[in-house]
Amino acid sequence: MKLFEFEGKQLFQKYKISIPMSTVFSKEVKINLLEFKQGYAVKAQVTAGKRGVSGGVVLTHSKIEAEQAVHELFSKKIHGFPVEHVLVEEKQNIECMYYFSITYDTVEKCPVLSFSKNGGIDIEKMVDLYRLDIPIEYNSKQVLDWLNSIGLQKVNLSDLEQLICQAFTCFLEEDLRVLEINPLVFSQEQKWIACDSKILTDDDAQFRHKERIFPSRNEFGKIPTIRELQAKEIDQDDYRGVGGKYTELTGNIAMLTAGGGASLTNMDALLAYGGKPANYTEYGGNPPQEKVYKLTKVILSKPGLVGCWHVGGTANNTQIDVTMKGFALALEEIKPEYPIVVRRDGPNSSEGFRILEETAKKLKLNLKWFDKNMPMTESAEVLMKMVKEYQKKKGLN
Numbered sequence: 001m002k003l004f005e006f007e008g009k010q011l012f013q014k015y016k017i018s019i020p021m022s023t024v025f026s027k028e029v030k031i032n033l034l035e036f037k038q039g040y041a042v043k044a045q046v047t048a049g050k051r052g053v054s055g056g057v058v059l060t061h062s063k064i065e066a067e068q069a070v071h072e073l074f075s076k077k078i079h080g081f082p083v084e085h086v087l088v089e090e091k092q093n094i095e096c097m098y099y100f101s102i103t104y105d106t107v108e109k110c111p112v113l114s115f116s117k118n119g120g121i122d123i124e125k126m127v128d129l130y131r132l133d134i135p136i137e138y139n140s141k142q143v144l145d146w147l148n149s150i151g152l153q154k155v156n157l158s159d160l161e162q163l164i165c166q167a168f169t170c171f172l173e174e175d176l177r178v179l180e181i182n183p184l185v186f187s188q189e190q191k192w193i194a195c196d197s198k199i200l201t202d203d204d205a206q207f208r209h210k211e212r213i214f215p216s217r218n219e220f221g222k223i224p225t226i227r228e229l230q231a232k233e234i235d236q237d238d239y240r241g242v243g244g245k246y247t248e249l250t251g252n253i254a255m256l257t258a259g260g261g262a263s264l265t266n267m268d269a270l271l272a273y274g275g276k277p278a279n280y281t282e283y284g285g286n287p288p289q290e291k292v293y294k295l296t297k298v299i300l301s302k303p304g305l306v307g308c309w310h311v312g313g314t315a316n317n318t319q320i321d322v323t324m325k326g327f328a329l330a331l332e333e334i335k336p337e338y339p340i341v342v343r344r345d346g347p348n349s350s351e352g353f354r355i356l357e358e359t360a361k362k363l364k365l366n367l368k369w370f371d372k373n374m375p376m377t378e379s380a381e382v383l384m385k386m387v388k389e390y391q392k393k394k395g396l397n
Contacts, residue, residue: 001201002047006087007214008197015170017163018193020089027084031070033063036090040066041195044073045085049198054078059091092193096155097183099129100164101198102171108133111171113143113164115150119183138168155186163192175205227279231298234291241287241318243295251276253387254299256292256327258284258312258344262376266311269377273384275309278302286318292326300334306396307387308340311379314372315346324352328359335363339386343379345372366390 003011006024013019024045025031033040040063044056051057056078058069070086077083099116113132132146144161152160163184171179180198187193201209215223224232231246253275257263263282270277279299283292300308310327324344331340342356353369360367366386370379391397 001203001214003197003199003201003214004045004047004085005043005197006045006085008199009194011170011174011199012167012194012197015166017166017170018191019197020092020193020195022087022089024085024087025070027074031067033066033088034090035063038093039091040069041089041091042066042069042073043087043089044076044078044083045087046078046081046083048079048081051078056083089195092185092195093188094183094185095188096186097195098186099180099182100167100184101178101180101182102167102176103178105133110135111168113146113168115147117150117152119185134168136172138165140165156190156192159192160186163194175202175208176200177202227298227301231281231295234294234298238288238291241283241285241291243283243287243291245280245282246295246298247280248302249277249279251278252304252306253383254278254302254305254308255281256283256296256299256308256310257281258315258318262311262313266309266376266380269380270309270384272377273380275307275380275384275387278305283323284312284315284318287323287326289322289326289329292323293329294326296327296330297333300330300336305336305338306391307338307383308336309380309383310340310342310344311376312344313376315344318346319348320344320346320352321348321355324355328355331359331365332363336365337390338366339383339390340365340367341379341383341386342367342369343371343374343376344369 009019021034021036023034040060042058042060044051046056055076056073060066060069066088070088073083073086097119099119101114103112105112110133113134114129116129118128130150132143134142140161143164144157147157147160167179176199178198178200181194181196183195185193185195225248228246228248231244234244235242253270255277257266259282263280267277267280281295281299283295349371356367356369359365368382
C-alpha cells in the first residue's frame, strides 16, 4: 500500500528521522496554521508522483498566503486524484538536496541503498545514482566507506550514516517494499532533514503491524470499494494461483484479464476501440475453479455494465478448462444479457471452450469465444461492435 507523504513521515518520526515542522489538514478541519518564520510549503497529499510540476506544491511567504493555498489545493485534482489532505510544512534553509532510497533486490536477495547528489524533481533523469547492496545485518563502516566514495563535500557524513541506519531499521521492521526520501536536504544549520517521503508497505506483512492505523486504500489512494474488499479476500488463506487482484474503475466494460503485461495492453486496446474498462484485474498462476468463480462474481456485480471481456494470452501453467468452468458457474448465476467475448488459449482449451459453448446455449447468452488465432487486441473490436448493437437495442446510446 502506498502511504501519503504525511503518513510516511509519521513512520520517520517513529525512527527519529528528522522532518520539517508541519500540520496536516483534511477538508473537514478548520485551517489554523502555526507560525513559521521561514515561510510555508503547502503540499497536496496524493499518491501520484510529480506533484510539484502539476501545481500540487505551493511555496508561500506568509500565513495568509498559505491558508489561501490550502483552500485552492482542496479544490484541485492532481493527476486526476482529488485532494483530501494537505500538508503544510515550514520551509527549509537548504544547503544541498539529495536523493536517497531503500528497495529490495529480488535477484540478489538483499536490500539496496541508492543515493544521488541531485535530488528534487525529474529524478528519473539523474545519471549519478550510486548503489550499495547490503546484507540484512547493517554494517555502518561499509555504509560510511560507500558515502566517502561518492565524493560528498561540506556535509556531515557521520550524521548521514546515522540517518541511513535509522531508515534501514524502519525499512526492515516495518516490512516496507520502498522507502524513498526525495529531497533529502542538508540544511544551512548543518542538519539532515527528510523533506518528502515515498513509502510502499508490503500488504502480505500487514498482519504483523496491527498497531498501524493507516486507512486501507486502493491503488489510487482511495478507500477501497466493497468489490475491492471482496476480491482481496479471494486469495487470503489460499495460495493456489492469484485470483484477487481487482481495482475498480469508472467504465462499463467488465474485464477478466490474465497476466499483468497482457492486462495493460488489452486495456489500451479496449480504450482504442471506444470502450471504458470497469475494472483492472489480473488472475493467473493456475488458480482453482472457485477463485475464478468468485472473481467473476465480484467483477460482474458492478451496476451498469454493458459488456464483459474475458481475455488473456496463451497460458503455460493455467488449466483453461478449470478457469472456464469457474467463469461459467458465475455466468449461470448472473445470467447477463450484455455481450461477452472470451479470448484465451492454453492447456485443455478445447474442453474449456466446450464448457463455454454448453453454458451459452443453456442460458442463451450473447457470447463469442476465440483461441490464439484471434489476436487479443482485435477481440476488443469484436466486443465493442457487439456492445454498440446491444446498447442500440436497449436504447442506451
